[in-house]
Amino acid sequence: MAGAGPLARSALVLVTAVMAHVGLLAHITPAGVIVDPLVLLAVAGGMVGGRSTGASFGAGCGLASDLIVHTPFGMSLLVLTLVGYLSGTVTEQIPSARWFARAALASLLTAGGIGLFASAGWLMDLVYVTEAPLVRIAIVTGVASLLTNPLLERVVRWALIIRPRITAEREPRSRSG
Numbered sequence: 134m135a136g137a138g139p140l141a142r143s144a145l146v147l148v149t150a151v152m153a154h155v156g157l158l159a160h161i162t163p164a165g166v167i168v169d170p171l172v173l174l175a176v177a178g179g180m181v182g183g184r185s186t187g188a189s190f191g192a193g194c195g196l197a198s199d200l201i202v203h204t205p206f207g208m209s210l211l212v213l214t215l216v217g218y219l220s221g222t223v224t225e226q227i228p229s230a231r232w233f234a235r236a237a238l239a240s241l242l243t244a245g246g247i248g249l250f251a252s253a254g255w256l257m258d259l260v261y262v263t264e265a266p267l268v269r270i271a272i273v274t275g276v277a278s279l280l281t282n283p284l285l286e287r288v289v290r291w292a293l294i295i296r297p298r299i300t301a302e303r304e305p306r307s308r309s310g
Contacts (some may be wrong), residue, residue, distance in 0.1 A: 191217020
């Protein structure tokens with residue numbers, strides 16, 4: 134996959150996330166909650182790529198989620214596109230945060246994404262979404278994001294072929310004679 138472009142790499146990451154979600158994570162339920170890796174990836178995509186890339190990557194995550202989640206088709210697409218965009222917008226305001234601060238921010242953004250999903254479910258009058266234990270889902274997903282965000286940011290950086298930014302804080306000065 135060394136020569137594959139961002140689209141192929143992103144597709145590989147999304148297919149792997151869907152397979153992990155369906156095959157493994159659906160059976161691991163901390164506090165009775167299933168953690169959705171596609172929400173975590175949408176947040177990581179926004180944090181790494183910025184607003185437009187985050188929205189695009191979030192849309193891919195939402196489309197993949199719509200294929201496996203029993204909600205109206207397009208609901209996850211809309212919500213995760215907004216989550217990716219908002220993650221990129223917030224992260225662009227604080228570009229030089231340390232890894233733990235970025236993980237804590239990702240945790241808050243993920244919990245907010247769960248709230249946004251619940252709001253969309255409420256607007257569509259989906260009782261099975263609004264009657265879910267939303268606070269518990271937001272807390273468990275936020276903790277999962279806190280623990281996995283450094284790894285997910287690396288995966289998204291690889292998938293989207295994003296090079297780390299080099300800052301010119303200290304430029305070496307040439308000494309002349």
